[in-house]
Amino acid sequence: MRAVHVLSTAAIAGALLLGACSRGSEPEQMLASLAPTPQIDPANYVQTAGMSDLFEVEAGKVAGRRARSGEVRSFARMMVKDHTASTRKIRDAVAASNLGIRPPTALDPQHQEKLAELRSAPRAEFDRLYMEGQVEGHQEALKLQQSYGESGGDPNLKAVASQLAPIVQHHLDEAQTILSGLQ
The missing domain is CATH 1.20.1260.10 (Ferritin, core subunit, four-helix bundle)
Structure with missing residues (x-):
């Protein structure tokens, strides 16, 4: 069941990136928006x-x-x-x-x-x-x-x-x- 969840999450992220690329967005921007916010010192x-x-x-x-x-x-x-x-x-x-x-x-x-x-x-x-x-x-x-x-x-x-x-x-x-x- 866990493998399916990981695969689903990866598939969703990939679809989001593909969608972003097709609209002219940079993949790096999309990945950055998925990354956790860094902690403030x-x-x-x-x-x-x-x-x-x-x-x-x-x-x-x-x-x-x-x-x-x-x-x-x-x-x-x-x-x-x-x-x-x-x-x-x-x-x-x-x-x-x-x-x-x-x-x-x-x-x-x-x-x-x-x-x-x-x-x-x-x-x-x-x-x-x-x-x-x-x-x-x-x-x-x-x-x-x-x-x-x-x-x-x-x-x-x-x-x-x-x-x-x-x-x-x-x-x-x-x-x-x-x-x-x-x-």
Whole structure:
């Protein structure tokens, strides 16, 4: 019975490839779509998510002082609180898995530059610039959380990423709403 199943699976894959070829698709593309999604490395996830959290906390502190809109200041406070909690959840998952990975504790040059731009932005433009950055950053963060939640290499971090994805989606929705009101 197992041989029949294997043969059937091979026959289906072959038929799919033949069908794709007859429609002008590349067989490699079809094979790639049948391949399992590679796992995302836990160290890369921790570094990327940690840098995002660190930046969101620092940018939120700047926005708490510089934003003109109460709505933007409120959003900034939420960023500090939620991204501090996110870092804690990731650290706890790393410890539970005994991975020996540490989230970053200092901003990399790219994020330092973004933070410097926020600090030096004209006050009249600050709210819009901050919220544009929030939309962009949360779009990237959502992709990261969703991807790791689906195909991450560590089960504890996958669980955290799956918990964080809806929070990041909420942040993105709020950022888009606030930004649309500023323009």
